[in-house]
Amino acid sequence: MLRAYLQYWRINFLTLLEYRANFVMWFFFTIIYHGVALAALYVTMRQFPSMNGWSFREVFFLYALWMCGHELHNTLFFTVVSVPDYVREGRFDRFLVRPLDALFQVLTVPQQIVPDGLVLAVATLVVATTATHVRVDWIFLIFVPLVVLGGALIDLGISLTVATISFWFVRVDTLRWVVMSLEQDFTRYPISIYTRGVRIVLTFVFPFAFMNYFPASYFLQKSDTGLHLSPAIGLLTPVIGAAWLAASYAFWLVGLRHYQGTGS
Amino acid sequence: MRVRVAPYVEFAKKAFAREATYRMEVLTEIGSLVLRVYILRSLWTALYAQNAAPINLPLHGMITYATVAMLMSLILEVDGTRLIREKVREGTIATDLMKPISVPLYFFSDGIGQTLLHAVLVVPSLFCALLLVRIDVPSPATIAAFALSFVIGYGVNFFLNFLMNSIAFWTLETFAAQLIVRWASDLLSGQIIPLTLFPGIFGRIVFGLPFAAIYSTPLLIYVGVIPSSQWALSIALQAVWLVAFAAIASVVWRAASNRVIVQGG
Numbered sequence: 001m002l003r004a005y006l007q008y009w010r011i012n013f014l015t016l017l018e019y020r021a022n023f024v025m026w027f028f029f030t031i032i033y034h035g036v037a038l039a040a041l042y043v044t045m046r047q048f049p050s051m052n053g054w055s056f057r058e059v060f061f062l063y064a065l066w067m068c069g070h071e072l073h074n075t076l077f078f079t080v081v082s083v084p085d086y087v088r089e090g091r092f093d094r095f096l097v098r099p100l101d102a103l104f105q106v107l108t109v110p111q112q113i114v115p116d117g118l119v120l121a122v123a124t125l126v127v128a129t130t131a132t133h134v135r136v137d138w139i140f141l142i143f144v145p146l147v148v149l150g151g152a153l154i155d156l157g158i159s160l161t162v163a164t165i166s167f168w169f170v171r172v173d174t175l176r177w178v179v180m181s182l183e184q185d186f187t188r189y190p191i192s193i194y195t196r197g198v199r200i201v202l203t204f205v206f207p208f209a210f211m212n213y214f215p216a217s218y219f220l221q222k223s224d225t226g227l228h229l230s231p232a233i234g235l236l237t238p239v240i241g242a243a244w245l246a247a248s249y250a251f252w253l254v255g256l257r258h259y260q261g262t263g264s
Numbered sequence: 265m266r267v268r269v270a271p272y273v274e275f276a277k278k279a280f281a282r283e284a285t286y287r288m289e290v291l292t293e294i295g296s297l298v299l300r301v302y303i304l305r306s307l308w309t310a311l312y313a314q315n316a317a318p319i320n321l322p323l324h325g326m327i328t329y330a331t332v333a334m335l336m337s338l339i340l341e342v343d344g345t346r347l348i349r350e351k352v353r354e355g356t357i358a359t360d361l362m363k364p365i366s367v368p369l370y371f372f373s374d375g376i377g378q379t380l381l382h383a384v385l386v387v388p389s390l391f392c393a394l395l396l397v398r399i400d401v402p403s404p405a406t407i408a409a410f411a412l413s414f415v416i417g418y419g420v421n422f423f424l425n426f427l428m429n430s431i432a433f434w435t436l437e438t439f440a441a442q443l444i445v446r447w448a449s450d451l452l453s454g455q456i457i458p459l460t461l462f463p464g465i466f467g468r469i470v471f472g473l474p475f476a477a478i479y480s481t482p483l484l485i486y487v488g489v490i491p492s493s494q495w496a497l498s499i500a501l502q503a504v505w506l507v508a509f510a511a512i513a514s515v516v517w518r519a520a521s522n523r524v525i526v527q528g529g
Contacts, residue, residue, distance in 0.1 A: 025440065029440055029443070029444065032444050032447055032448070033443075033447055036447045036448065036450060036451045039451060040451055040456045040457050043457060043461050043462055043463070043466075044311070044457055044461060046461075046463060047315070047318060047461050048311040048312070048314075048315040049315060050311075050314045050315055051307075051310060051311060051314075052310050052314065053314075169288070171288065171289070173289070174288070174289040174292040174293060175292055178292055178293075178295070178296040181296070182296060182299055182300075185299075185300065185303050186303065189303075189306075189307055189310075192310075193306045193307055193309075193310035194303075194306050195306070198302075198306075
């Protein structure tokens, strides 16, 4: 299975090299998208320089860290987001009759992957790291990739949950869109600006705070004024990501057993 | 050309009924709006607590601005002219052009129908939002000026969408251009943040762009940043943009429909 997966990525990579113009177009596109979000943040924080003790550069670092995890998810696991479409069109049934794990097949649906977002995310993180004068030591070099991976797993858990819901309720387009944009809105600011209940939800129920808030607090040497936890828990992100994914995978398995198809 | 109204009323009714069938979607939309109002309330409250407030926009004004902007977006994010793109791609635009109706008016009335459904949604959304935030209610005169300005902004937004979707007559790759304009307009129209926050020369530029006519002018009238002495001037400027966009749209539409005839030969 691993060999098949590596082969899948080799083919994707070769396709990418064939369509370089496409890559440039999407790259430009992604720059505008994140540029708008960051510009709004910049203009706001020029007038209001402190967001619960976070400066613009620190919030920028927060954004960059979220972006890396999210874009890694979009690059590696994006087909999971399309599961509701497969279900509605009846294409999902195909995965169930083949002698391979259904989720593995979903993750290797042939498609044209453009890792523009990921490239941009890494570049943004480099800029943000320089701008905030974060100390780049071996802890940073080891843990940043792990945190990014953990962030991607948290995202995958969310997409997998929404995908599983589509086994029961076929139309989940709005839900999917709402979940994605709310994740982005909630992770954009330090969670200390929210009320206590919401901070707890963002930490222990939907662990978005582990995608960026806790790790960023750790690397920027800030204290967590939200829940008064040690920022070092930010280093647990990969573990949290794996646990959250395991939970949503269990839900997925329940959903699969229930799945009956739409008959289309 | 004399325009009969009845068919267009029917188009609007049909669009309203079509949109109303997706009840689950509608509920999700209201839920997400409420959460967003919560996020913005938290954000502005935190920012105002630790920084000097701008002179003309105190915290309650800012929260009012953000909430009303959110409710307006329920209506303004409806894109009735999206149909143009789909119809051009499928080729059915040709038969529409043969029908004894004005096709742009058809899109407009379809858009109005969808808008009315979303306008109905504003009421429950407003009640849910009021559980979280208090918004200022200005004088009746201000509300009237806001309403007039909003209607003109709706028109500008319609023609902007119309133009973006009409690109489909020349190239089917309209998606990218459309999204880029949409994102730029989110920022430059004053939907996400008041344009008064833009510093110096940027401030003057964003107020000079047509996007400001969509959200910024009605909202700044509502929260009182534009005083009553300047209402006439601000609304007149919006009207200029409306007329300019309508003129461009009519030229583009004529060129586009000729093009369909040429291609169809």
